[in-house]
Amino acid sequence: MIRVENLRKRYGSHDALRGVTLEFRNGAVTALVGPNASGKTTLIKSLLGLVRPDAGTVIMKGAPVDAAGRYRRAIGYMPQLARFPENLTVADVIALVASVRAGEGGESPRDDELIEAFHLVREMDRLVRTLSGGTRQKVSAAIAFLFSPEVLILDEPTAGLDPLAAAILKDKIRSVRAEGRTVLITSHVSAELEGLADDVAFLCDGEIGFTGTFDSLLRQVGENRFEGAIASLFRSKGRVA
Amino acid sequence: MSVVRLIVSAGLRDLSRSRWLIGYALGFFALAEGLFWFGGSGPQVVLSLLNIVLMVVPLVALVFGAIHVYASREFVELLLAQPVPRKPLFTGLWLGLALPLACAFALGAGLPFVFNGGGGAGFAALATLAAAGIVLSFIFAGIATWIAWSTDDRLRGVGLALGVWLAATVLYDGAILAATAAFGDYPLERPLLGAMILNPVDLARLVVLSQLDASALMGYTGALFNKALGTVGGAAVAGAALLAWSGVPYLMSARRFARRDF
Numbered sequence: 001m002i003r004v005e006n007l008r009k010r011y012g013s014h015d016a017l018r019g020v021t022l023e024f025r026n027g028a029v030t031a032l033v034g035p036n037a038s039g040k041t042t043l044i045k046s047l048l049g050l051v052r053p054d055a056g057t058v059i060m061k062g063a064p065v066d067a068a069g070r071y072r073r074a075i076g077y078m079p080q081l082a083r084f085p086e087n088l089t090v091a092d093v094i095a096l097v098a099s100v101r102a103g104e105g106g107e108s109p110r111d112d113e114l115i116e117a118f119h120l121v122r123e124m125d126r127l128v129r130t131l132s133g134g135t136r137q138k139v140s141a142a143i144a145f146l147f148s149p150e151v152l153i154l155d156e157p158t159a160g161l162d163p164l165a166a167a168i169l170k171d172k173i174r175s176v177r178a179e180g181r182t183v184l185i186t187s188h189v190s191a192e193l194e195g196l197a198d199d200v201a202f203l204c205d206g207e208i209g210f211t212g213t214f215d216s217l218l219r220q221v222g223e224n225r226f227e228g229a230i231a232s233l234f235r236s237k238g239r240v241a
Numbered sequence: 242m243s244v245v246r247l248i249v250s251a252g253l254r255d256l257s258r259s260r261w262l263i264g265y266a267l268g269f270f271a272l273a274e275g276l277f278w279f280g281g282s283g284p285q286v287v288l289s290l291l292n293i294v295l296m297v298v299p300l301v302a303l304v305f306g307a308i309h310v311y312a313s314r315e316f317v318e319l320l321l322a323q324p325v326p327r328k329p330l331f332t333g334l335w336l337g338l339a340l341p342l343a344c345a346f347a348l349g350a351g352l353p354f355v356f357n358g359g360g361g362a363g364f365a366a367l368a369t370l371a372a373a374g375i376v377l378s379f380i381f382a383g384i385a386t387w388i389a390w391s392t393d394d395r396l397r398g399v400g401l402a403l404g405v406w407l408a409a410t411v412l413y414d415g416a417i418l419a420a421t422a423a424f425g426d427y428p429l430e431r432p433l434l435g436a437m438i439l440n441p442v443d444l445a446r447l448v449v450l451s452q453l454d455a456s457a458l459m460g461y462t463g464a465l466f467n468k469a470l471g472t473v474g475g476a477a478v479a480g481a482a483l484l485a486w487s488g489v490p491y492l493m494s495a496r497r498f499a500r501r502d503f
Binding site for chain 2: 048071073081082086087092096099103143
C-alpha cells in the first residue's frame with residue numbers, strides 16, 4: 001500500500017533519514033519504533049508531505065505521491081500532540097477538519113464509531129480550552145478514523161488516554177486491520193504494541209535497523225516479549241533504552 | 242465553501258471568543274470613551290488615540306500574532322495532513338488572525354465615536370484613523386506570522402516580534418534624529434523619504450495627521466514628505482505605500498509557509 005524508497009532528509013549537519021526503504025503492508029499494523037531522534041517523526045511527516053525529503057520517493061498504490069497532496073485523502077493522521085484552537089468547540093473542530101477534508105466533491109464523514117465509544121457526543125458543545133488532555137486525545141483519534149481512510153498514521157496514539165479509552169482505540173485499530181487497511185503506529189510503550197503490531201520497523205540514527213514481522217523479530221533476537229526484543233535492538237545499536 | 246473561507250471563519254469564531262482579544266477591544270473602547278468623557282472634542286480624541294494606535298496596534302498584532310501562530314502549530318500540521326494545498330490554507334490562517342485583530346480594534350476604538358455622534362471629528366479623519374489601525378493590524382500580523390513560521394524557538398520568535406515593534410516605534414525615530422544630526426551638512430531629503438517608506442508606523446502617522454490640522458506633529462520625515470509631495474500628494478503616496486506594505490509580510494510569510502518543513 002505504501003512504500004518509501006531511499007528516503008533521505010538532512011537538517012543542517014544532522015542526517016534525520018539516511019536512505020530509508022520500507023514497505024507498509026495492507027491489512028497489517030506496522031510498529032515504527034526506535035530511540036529518540038531516530039527519525040521516526042521525520043519519516044511519518046515525509047509520508048504526510050509535512051516534510052519534504054531531500055531524496056527518495058513515497059509510493060502509494062503503485063504511484064509516487066503528488067505534490068498537491070491529493071493522496072492524503074486516503075490517509076487519517078493522529079498527531080502526537082492533540083492541540084486544537086482553544087476557543088472552538090469540539091463540534092467546531094470536527095466540522096472544520098471534515099469540511100477542509102471534504103473540499104470540492106469530497107467525501108463526508110462516515111465512521112463516527114469512536115465519537116460514540118469515547119462519549120464525545122456530550123462534549124461537542126464544550127470549548128477546547130475546557131477539555132482535559134485525555135479528551136483532546138480522544139477527539140484527535142476520532143478525527144483520524146472519521147473518513148474511514150485506507151491508511152492510518154498514528155503517532156503515540158494511546159499517550160494520555162485512560163486504560164479504557166486505550167483499549168477501545170486498540171480494538172478499533174484491530175478492526176480496521178481486519179478490514180484490510182494499513183496502520184502505522186509509533187509508540188514508546190513497547191507493551192502496548194504487543195498483540196497489536198504485525199510488522200516492526202526499527203529505526204536508529206535515520207537508518208532501518210530491522211524490518212520484518214513481529215514473530216521474526218522475536219526469533220531473531222531470541223526473546224519472548226516485544227519489550228525485550230526492542231531492548232535487544234537498542235543494545236545492538238549501542239543505545240541504552 | 243473554499244478552504245480559505247473555512248479557515249477564516251474558524252479563525253474569526255476562535256478569536257472572537259479569545260479573552261485577550263476581547264480585552265484588547267474593551268481597552269480601546271474604554272480609552273476612547275474616557276477621552277470623550279474627560280471633555281475631549283472629536284479631533285482631540287482622534288489625535289490622542291492616534292499616538293496610542295501607533296504604539297499599541299503594532300505591539301498587540303506582533304506579540305499576540307506570534308503567540309497565536311506558535312500555539313496553532315500542531316493544529317496547522319493536522320490541517321496540512323489533509324488533502325489541501327498549502328497556499329489557500331496559509332491565506333486562511335493569515336486572514337483568520339489579521340481580521341479578528343482589525344475588527345477588535347475597529348469596534349473598540351470606533352464605537353465611542355458612534356455613541357458620541359463623531360464628537361465633531363470629520364468623517365475623513367475618523368475613517369483615516371480606522372483605516373490606519375486596520376492596515377497596521379494586517380501588516381504587523383503578517384510580520385508576526387512570518388517570524389513565527391521562520392523561527393522554531395518560541396521565545397526567540399516572541400523576542401524578535403518585540404524587537405520589530407521597538408525598531409518600528411522607538412528606534413526608528415531615534416535613528417532618524419541621529420542621522421539628521423550626524424549628516425546635517427549633506428542633502429538628506431531623499432534618503433529620509435526612502436526611510437519613511439520603510440516604516441509603516443510613520444506612514445500611518447502621516448496619513449492620519451494629513452486629515453487633521455496638526456502638521457506640527459508630523460515629525461521631521463512627515464514634514465519632508467509634505468514638502469516634497471505636497472499635503473495631498475504626500476498623504477496619497479503614504480497611503481499607497483501603506484497599502485503596499487500590507488501585502489509584503491503576507492507574501493514573505495506565504496513563501497516561507499509553502500517551503501518550510503513542519
